[in-house]
Amino acid sequence: MKERKIPVKDMKIIEKWAQGASARRKFKKLVIQKQLQSLKYPEYKDNTIMSTEESLFTEKEIFLMTDAARQKNYFFSTIEREIGKKK
Numbered sequence: 001m002k003e004r005k006i007p008v009k010d011m012k013i014i015e016k017w018a019q020g021a022s023a024r025r026k027f028k029k030l031v032i033q034k035q036l037q038s039l040k041y042p043e044y045k046d047n048t049i050m051s052t053e054e055s056l057f058t059e060k061e062i063f064l065m066t067d068a069a070r071q072k073n074y075f076f077s078t079i080e081r082e083i084g085k086k087k
C-alpha cells in the first residue's frame with residue numbers, strides 16, 4: 001500500500017467537497033421522497049382517470065424505494081394490495 005502525503009490545506013478542501021456531495025445526495029433523496037408522496041391513487045370514472053386523496057405509496061414502500069443503505073438502490077416490489085372492483 002502506498003503512503004500518500006496530502007497537505008492539511010488540501011485535506012480540508014477535500015473534506016468540504018465530500019460534505020457538499022453528501023448534502024446533495026440527501027437533498028436529491030428528499031426531493032424524490034416528496035414526489036413519491038405527492039402521487040395520488042388513480043380511480044376510473046366514466047372512462048376518465050380521477051385522482052383520489054389516498055396516496056399511491058405507503059410510507060413503508062417509499063422507504064424501501066429510497067433506502068440509501070442499499071448498494072445500487074434497486075427495489076423489486078413484492079408487495080401486493082387488493083384494489084377493489086371500482087378502481
